[in-house]
Amino acid sequence: MNYISIQDIDSLSKWVKSALKIKKNPLKNQSLGKNKTLGMLFFNPSLRTRLSTQKAAMNLGMNVMVMNFTNEGWTLEFEDGAIMDSGASEHIKEAAEVVSQYCDIIAIRAFAGLADKEKDYAETVISGFLKHATVPVVNMESAVRHPMQSLADAITMEEYKTKHKPKVVLSWAPHPKALPQAVANSFVEMMQMQKDMDFVITHPEGYELSPEITKDCKIEYDQNKAFENADFVYVKNWSNFNDYGKVTNTDPNWTVTAEKMALTNNGKFMHCLPVRRNVIVSDEVLDGKNSIVIQQANNRTYSAQLVLQKILKKL
Numbered sequence: 001m002n003y004i005s006i007q008d009i010d011s012l013s014k015w016v017k018s019a020l021k022i023k024k025n026p027l028k029n030q031s032l033g034k035n036k037t038l039g040m041l042f043f044n045p046s047l048r049t050r051l052s053t054q055k056a057a058m059n060l061g062m063n064v065m066v067m068n069f070t071n072e073g074w075t076l077e078f079e080d081g082a083i084m085d086s087g088a089s090e091h092i093k094e095a096a097e098v099v100s101q102y103c104d105i106i107a108i109r110a111f112a113g114l115a116d117k118e119k120d121y122a123e124t125v126i127s128g129f130l131k132h133a134t135v136p137v138v139n140m141e142s143a144v145r146h147p148m149q150s151l152a153d154a155i156t157m158e159e160y161k162t163k164h165k166p167k168v169v170l171s172w173a174p175h176p177k178a179l180p181q182a183v184a185n186s187f188v189e190m191m192q193m194q195k196d197m198d199f200v201i202t203h204p205e206g207y208e209l210s211p212e213i214t215k216d217c218k219i220e221y222d223q224n225k226a227f228e229n230a231d232f233v234y235v236k237n238w239s240n241f242n243d244y245g246k247v248t249n250t251d252p253n254w255t256v257t258a259e260k261m262a263l264t265n266n267g268k269f270m271h272c273l274p275v276r277r278n279v280i281v282s283d284e285v286l287d288g289k290n291s292i293v294i295q296q297a298n299n300r301t302y303s304a305q306l307v308l309q310k311i312l313k314k315l
């Protein structure tokens with residue numbers, strides 16, 4: 001079993017229930033991972049994913065090895081048949097198979113490069129590991145998806161929802177740097193799996209996510225209108241998908257402020273973190289009582305623990 005996309009989940013509601021059960025007693029399965037090793041390979045920085053996944057593995061009694069590929073590993077080649085006479089020192093074929101000798105589960109973080117849409121959306125790095133690793137592979141944020149985050153988001157919404165069919169808004173917000181679409185993509189895919197939620201995406205015109213991801217999701221270009229009566233406001237920047245990887249809008253009018261949150265139904269503010277204060281969201285909102293970003297980050301441990309637990313049971 002691999003965990004690459006939130007769509008690898010058979011029943012989101014059952015998984016959320018299981019994660020909440022783990023949260024009540026996280027050390028219950030401490031012997032499940034005994035003598036098993038999780039290898040965490042990072043091609044990009046992290047705080048939450050790095051620590052929550054390791055914590056989850058430790059709760060299950062696993063050994064954990066972490067490698068920062070950017071400064072510790074050989075530069076990898078991903079193309080089949082490549083003549084490796086320039087930068088890359090090692091092919092993914094050997095690298096993935098070798099890591100599989102030392103680890104029972106491999107978890108990988110490899111962001112979009114944002115220079116080549118086709119290459120990013122082909123998920124070159126994680127696909128290479130999936131093809132050549134001989135052990136299960138877990139996605140800790142790939143070019144296109146961040147399914148550990150969106151599972152944690154689903155757990156958090158289940159805990160904080162106050163009515164049967166809450167309104168959930170995914171809102172773009174400005175950011176000075178080009179960021180991948182992965183978090184937004186996985187949040188959209190998770191929302192498509194929710195049975196009883198009213199979902200709307202809001203962003204400036206031209207900032208549409210991949211139509212293959214959003215499918216028939218409702219899109220509202222007026223952020224204020226989208227926020228009306230919202231129970232959850234999930235905020236994230238992403239760079240332009242059409243003008244791929246570019247920052248074509250930094251309009252501060254899209255920053256989430258207390259005035260905007262006042263349009264909601266006492267809505268909860270969510271963000272995956274890290275977040276740029278007073279660019280994405282005002283201090284007032286982030287520090288306010290309706291901000292649940294820390295609780296969201298806490299749930300990363302239980303989302304990771306559920307994924308590892310499911311895989312360990314199948315080893």
Ligand code: CP
Nearest residue numbers: 046047048049272273
């Ligand atoms: N939300 C999230 O994935 O955080 P990190 O990038 O710090 O891991």
